[in-house]
Amino acid sequence: MCNGIMNLSSPVGAQTSISESFHIGTLAARTGRSIHAIRWYEAQGLIPGVVRDNGRRRVYNELHLGWLDLIDRLRRTGMSIAQMREYAALVKQGHRTLRKRHKLLSAHRARVKEKITEWTQALKLVDRKIDFYGEWLTTGRRPAMLLPQNLRKRPQLRRRRKLR
Amino acid sequence: MCNGIMNLSSPVGAQTSISESFHIGTLAARTGRSIHAIRWYEAQGLIPGVVRDNGRRRVYNELHLGWLDLIDRLRRTGMSIAQMREYAALVKQGHRTLRKRHKLLSAHRARVKEKITEWTQALKLVDRKIDFYGEWLTTGRRPAMLLPQNLRKRPQLRRRRKLR
DNA sequence: CCTTGACCTAGAGTGCGCTCTAGCATGTGT
DNA sequence: ACACATGCTAGAGCGCACTCTAGGTCAAGG
Numbered sequence: 581m582c583n584g585i586m587n588l589s590s591p592v593g594a595q596t597s598i599s600e601s602f603h604i605g606t607l608a609a610r611t612g613r614s615i616h617a618i619r620w621y622e623a624q625g626l627i628p629g630v631v632r633d634n635g636r637r638r639v640y641n642e643l644h645l646g647w648l649d650l651i652d653r654l655r656r657t658g659m660s661i662a663q664m665r666e667y668a669a670l671v672k673q674g675h676r677t678l679r680k681r682h683k684l685l686s687a688h689r690a691r692v693k694e695k696i697t698e699w700t701q702a703l704k705l706v707d708r709k710i711d712f713y714g715e716w717l718t719t720g721r722r723p724a725m726l727l728p729q730n731l732r733k734r735p736q737l738r739r740r741r742k743l744r
Numbered sequence: 745m746c747n748g749i750m751n752l753s754s755p756v757g758a759q760t761s762i763s764e765s766f767h768i769g770t771l772a773a774r775t776g777r778s779i780h781a782i783r784w785y786e787a788q789g790l791i792p793g794v795v796r797d798n799g800r801r802r803v804y805n806e807l808h809l810g811w812l813d814l815i816d817r818l819r820r821t822g823m824s825i826a827q828m829r830e831y832a833a834l835v836k837q838g839h840r841t842l843r844k845r846h847k848l849l850s851a852h853r854a855r856v857k858e859k860i861t862e863w864t865q866a867l868k869l870v871d872r873k874i875d876f877y878g879e880w881l882t883t884g885r886r887p888a889m890l891l892p893q894n895l896r897k898r899p900q901l902r903r904r905r906k907l908r
Numbered sequence: 909c910c911t912t913g914a915c916c917t918a919g920a921g922t923g924c925g926c927t928c929t930a931g932c933a934t935g936t937g938t
Numbered sequence: 939a940c941a942c943a944t945g946c947t948a949g950a951g952c953g954c955a956c957t958c959t960a961g962g963t964c965a966a967g968g
Contacts, residue, residue, distance in 0.1 A: 605914065615915085616957055624955095635964050637915055650873070653866040661955070675880075682877040689870050696863050699856055702817040706853050709814070713846040716839075769944065779945085780927055788925095799934050801945055825925070 599641040607640045611648045618648075625665045626651060628672045657692045763805040771804045775812045782812075789829045790815060792836045821856045 608615045621627050622638070627647065633639050654664055667684055670677040715723045772779045785791050786802075791811065797803050818828055831848055834841040879887045 603915075614957075617955090619916090620956065635915080637964080650869065653869050655955090657863055657866045657870075675886075678877055678881050682874060682881065685870055685874050685877070689867065689874060692863055692867050692870065696860060696867070699821050699860050699863075702821045703853065703856050703860070705814065705817050706821075706849055706856065710846060710849050710853060713842055713849070717842050717846060722839075767945075778927075781925090783946090784926065799945075801934080819925095 599643070601639050601641045604638050604640070607644060607648070610645060611652070613648065613652070621651065624661055626661070626668045628668055654688065657688070658695060659688055663688070763807070765803050765805045768802050768804070771808060771812070774809060775816070777812065777816070785815065788825055790825070790832045792832055818852065821852070822859060823852055827852070 604615050604618055607613075608618055611618075613621075618627070619638075622630055627644070629643075631639050651664060654667075663684070667681065670681045670684065712723055768779050768782055771777075772782055775782075777785075782791070783802075786794055791808070793807075795803050815828060818831075827848070831845065834845045834848065876887055
């Protein structure tokens with residue numbers, strides 16, 4: 581099967597070696613990503629510790645499953661490829677970047693929390709609209725206007741200026 | 745100032761007329777969107793009830809402020825332009841589409857709630873990672889592996905197949 | 909040996925949601 | 939009367955995150 585490529589030097593974290601290893605198709609199947617996407621992630625510098633076998637094929641172990649899961653969750657929570665690359669680069673540099681990694685993730689955490697409150701806020705407005713329609717439907721007459729509640733509570737939230 | 749364009753036929757909802765009206769620059773300033781974006785939204789069919797003055801300039805009233813706010817929140821909560829166009833089209837067709845609008849918003853609401861739980865889940869993982877680094881930093885030694893928790897709990901979550 | 913299938917690289921193409929440019933019209937302030 | 943701000947349209951361009959294609963290599967099974 582896989583020829584003598586057990587010296588993977590445990591790339592994505594732990595020292596615990598001697599793990600099952602597999603090729604990109606398996607990884608794709610087990611993570612739900614496409615093969616193309618995985619190769620593209622690697623090209624973007626997002627996947628540390630990928631080694632090759634005799635035939636130059638990529639070899640992964642199950643640490644990569646966890647890593648891809650993390651990557652995926654970071655992506656789905658709005659982290660950009662650039663930021664993930666930064667994080668992956670820190671991981672590659674070893675334990676002396678721990679503090680930076682901690683900081684980077686904490687910053688992301690803060691953004692996620694903010695986003696969740698933003699979505700919760702939006703949910704309230706949508707709920708009001710739904711109720712509004714619901715009432716209109718049951719009573720048959722248009723309910724009182726929903727007030728333009730906290731429009732521009734945070735003034736000029738996202739006004740972008742061109743600077744050059 | 746604005747020349748005789750008070751017959752706006754109250755586009756975005758209420759029957760209450762006689763409201764302050766203004767041009768695109770003001771709308772942009774007051775909603776935080778760029779002028780370009782607003783025109784683009786209109787071209788996409790997202791803004792009902794825009795009339796023009798003698799000089800063919802777009803004229804808005806404060807109902808558009810509320811509308812743009814709604815649009816913005818829907819966007820920020822992941823509704824696509826296509827879906828918003830659909831919604832706007834329903835609004836344009838008047839009160840007989842109330843049920844459909846109610847349905848559309850309810851569907852969106854469900855998606856938003858799901859997304860919020862997804863983000864909350866992701867937050868947990870990030871938190872664990874942060875703790876992991878924090879402990880590593882304070883103790884000076886790598887903590888026990890975080891287990892690859894609920895990897896593929898929902899099996900084959902997003903596997904896409906090419907179909908043609 | 910030869911086929912089959914998984915894998916390889918390099919690079920082109922795609923969909924989304926804007927963003928910006930060019931060139932022109934209008935309307936307000938001095 | 940004229941400058942200058944603001945507005946107009948049509949359409950090109952962009953950044954992101956993939957996705958797909960073309961054309962080849964490699965290894966295991968029959």
